Amino acid sequence: MGSELIYRGHETHPASDSYSPKPVKPWASVIRPIRYMLREQRLLFVLVGIAIATLIFTIFPTSRAPHVPHHHFTTSISDSITYFPIEPQNKFSYPHRVGFESANPTGKIPLGLKRKGLRIVVTGGAGFVGSHLVDRLIARGDSVIVVDNFFTGRKENVMHHFGNPNFELIRHDVVEPLLLEVDQIYHLACPASPVHYKFNPVKTIKTNVVGTLNMLGLAKRVGARFLLTSTSEVYGDPLQHPQKETYWGNVNPIGVRSCYDEGKRTAETLTMDYHRGAGVEVRIARIFNTYGPRMCIDDGRVVSNFVAQALRKEPLTVYGDGKQTRSFQYVSDLVEGLMRLMEGEHVGPFNLGNPGEFTMLELAEVVQETIDPNAKIEFRPNTEDDPHKRKPDISRAKELLGWQPKVSLRKGLPLMVSDFRQRIFGDHKEGSNTNNASTS
Ligand code: NAD
Ligand code: UDP
Numbered sequence: 001m002g003s004e005l006i007y008r009g010h011e012t013h014p015a016s017d018s019y020s021p022k023p024v025k026p027w028a029s030v031i032r033p034i035r036y037m038l039r040e041q042r043l044l045f046v047l048v049g050i051a052i053a054t055l056i057f058t059i060f061p062t063s064r065a066p067h068v069p070h071h072h073f074t075t076s077i078s079d080s081i082t083y084f085p086i087e088p089q090n091k092f093s094y095p096h097r098v099g100f101e102s103a104n105p106t107g108k109i110p111l112g113l114k115r116k117g118l119r120i121v122v123t124g125g126a127g128f129v130g131s132h133l134v135d136r137l138i139a140r141g142d143s144v145i146v147v148d149n150f151f152t153g154r155k156e157n158v159m160h161h162f163g164n165p166n167f168e169l170i171r172h173d174v175v176e177p178l179l180l181e182v183d184q185i186y187h188l189a190c191p192a193s194p195v196h197y198k199f200n201p202v203k204t205i206k207t208n209v210v211g212t213l214n215m216l217g218l219a220k221r222v223g224a225r226f227l228l229t230s231t232s233e234v235y236g237d238p239l240q241h242p243q244k245e246t247y248w249g250n251v252n253p254i255g256v257r258s259c260y261d262e263g264k265r266t267a268e269t270l271t272m273d274y275h276r277g278a279g280v281e282v283r284i285a286r287i288f289n290t291y292g293p294r295m296c297i298d299d300g301r302v303v304s305n306f307v308a309q310a311l312r313k314e315p316l317t318v319y320g321d322g323k324q325t326r327s328f329q330y331v332s333d334l335v336e337g338l339m340r341l342m343e344g345e346h347v348g349p350f351n352l353g354n355p356g357e358f359t360m361l362e363l364a365e366v367v368q369e370t371i372d373p374n375a376k377i378e379f380r381p382n383t384e385d386d387p388h389k390r391k392p393d394i395s396r397a398k399e400l401l402g403w404q405p406k407v408s409l410r411k412g413l414p415l416m417v418s419d420f421r422q423r424i425f426g427d428h429k430e431g432s433n434t435n436n437a438s439t440s
Pocket of ligand 2 (some may be wrong): 111193194289300301302303305317318319320322324326360382386387404
């Protein structure tokens with residue numbers, strides 16, 4: 001065996017008669033460049049270069065740091081963290097953030113320099129809520145990557161960012177893995193309307209479970225902060241009213257809504273397990289019914305249904321006796337809450353909703369007042385497992401995030417109506433942004 005190896009060695013470097021290099025002097029490789037640099041003052045140039053570089057790094061010490069592998073800065077998670085954990089400040093370092101008051105308090109930011117933007121992925125960013133969130137993040141100076149499979153989202157919702165170097169759009173299904181270098185992940189990808197999520201229930205639960213797993217895996221791998229958009233549906237048909245975050249809910253695990261309700265509950269479980277077990281920085285928002293411009297016109301949700309019906313002079317379809325209640329939040333309030341939650345120090349879960357509670361009949365009246373006082377009401381049989389009431393207790397968000405909704409239903413509805421009017425009839429030119437909602 002040994003002789004065979006020696007023979008192969010000869011085969012690789014055969015002795016050649018035609019070429020016989022000079023024996024290499026070991027010190028020549030060191031001496032030659034030194035001689036070269038001394039000649040023609042090359043050394044001087046090198047020293048001047050080093051001096052300039054040192055000067056630059058001294059003046060700008062806080063430029064965007066390279067990604068630090070997650071295991072470099074995770075610490076053990078306290079066992080005392082229970083249902084509503086509050087992270088100790090700076091428990092995990094957040095190396096890419098510059099300029100936020102809660103991050104890197106010792107970092108120097110030279111006067112006159114703006115903070116560098118974050119790189120943020122928004123899954124479901126071409127949808128209703130996601131697209132408004134993207135607008136705010138881009139306006140803040142961040143770089144945003146939207147990941148969406150366009151199941152219920154539309155390119156039109158984010159088209160105004162095309163050509164902006166801070167914006168990227170990836171057609172991708174979150175049930176497939178994805179690797180991106182980002183600082184934050186807002187995970188919204190999931191149909192929200194009961195009509196849409198019941199359309200393919202297996203896909204809905206897969207999106208919630210596998211999609212969330214993939215995004216948590218990404219967060220773990222690149223050390224990003226992860227925010228889950230959960231839902232008030234985790235409370236099911238609640239036996240507590242209004243609902244506090246400590247309430248565990250009353251959910252039918254085998255009903256037609258369970259693909260969404262149980263899917264989101266499992267997504268919350270996974271989020272907390274990645275936090276406790278793998279040290280991932282997480283945030284959980286429980287969103288209550290939200291409305292505003294860019295909702296799908298025919299997505300089956302009550303506000304979009306009533307508005308589209310009133311505009312088209314069709315009867316407003318009230319399901320059941322119309323006495324069931326919901327609390328309706330304008331989209332700009334939700335986006336503000338999501339961003340505060342992401343930037344804050346608290347994991348959650350947090351209820352994000354408007355406590356103003358309406359029966360469906362009362363909602364129909366507000367729509368009549370806003371669009372057409374003569375709009376008729378038509379009663380239809382209700383859907384299975386429809387929750388009887390829903391109203392958030394938002395004390396926790398008020399206290400810990402300093403957040404509360406500002407836009408009442410009567411103020412927010414007209415903004416949505418003008419967007420719907422434009423999309424249905426094409427007769428209005430005003431934009432569909434959320435920022436011109438006057439508060440109440
Ligand atoms: P939406 O349907 O308008 O947006 C969802 C987006 O996710 C769409 O762009 C859709 O194409 C995308 N998507 C769906 N499945 C996907 C997949 N497998 N891969 C990639 N993209 C996918 O809904 P929305 O109202 O904007 O809701 C956004 C998030 O907020 C959802 O997670 C929803 O559960 C949650 N939420 C919303 C409300 C509300 O009232 N709007 C209430 C509670 C919770
Ligand atoms: N609803 C209604 N008419 C409609 C659509 C919905 O009366 O055209 C009712 C529905 O039965 C439910 C409430 O409105 O009680 C809210 O329904 P939505 O689908 O908007 O949201 P979710 O049930 O998820 O809260």
